[in-house]
Amino acid sequence: MLGVDFVPCFRTGEGIAEVEAPATLVAASDDPALVAAQQKMDELRARYEREAPHEQFATPHAFRNLVWGDGAVCARLMFIGEAPGADEDRTGVPFVGRAGQLLDKMILAMGLAREEVYIANVLKTRPPNNATPTVEEARLCAPYLYEQIEIIAPEVIVTLGLPASRLMLDSTETMGRLRGHWAEFVSPGLGGIKVAVMPTYHPAFLLRSYTPENRKKIWSDLQMVMARLRGEG
DSSP states (O other): OOOSOOSGGGEETTEEOOOOOOSOOSOOTTOHHHHHHHHHHHHHHHHHHHHOGGGGSSSTTOOSSOOOOEEOTTOSEEEEESOOOHHHHHHSOSSOSHHHHHHHHHHHHTTOOGGGSEEEESOSSOOGGGOOOOHHHHHHHHHHHHHHHHHHOOSEEEEESHHHHHHHHTOOOOHHHHTTSOEEEEOOSSSOOEEEEEEEOOHHHHHHSOOHHHHHHHHHHHHHHHHHHTTOO
């Protein structure tokens, strides 16, 4: 069982320990900035569908549905994974399988709701057999992810796993060396925004190695994120 207390220190004698969350993570639904951001996001998705960079993949037709993104387009916090899996391919929504369920619990443990953040992947289509994205596949899809980031303009990005972390940070370091340390992403587009990045392990990795040590490492990373959003980091 996953359990919402995915690290031991989350649980008190009476249930989940309260976590202080930052205020106002998303814009109000009638905010003109939100309306404009949603329009830009819709236009970007339409352009992706027209240009279809996945058509250049070695197996371009191995997917069923485009998996674009999910959440608030004006969120202060964004999560980025590597690619959709079978459940995501079926539903067209990122992080809805077992790893996604664990991510939801991680977000809940941070004192947040999934609707308050934005979740996306480097690739927008499922690789055959859930294969790790190749360098070329990531290169072809990266510009659209970068534009998503420019539209959302988050204060913090959490990269989930090594492929997403290496792409966002232009690094060849191991996950063990990257996680737990703040880095910075500078978008190459006209927006030129700078975003603080916290790399951490992918929920799928945690499912495979559900140890107290790994849970503690991820929770430490997420605590640093929450402190940053509260203006403490």
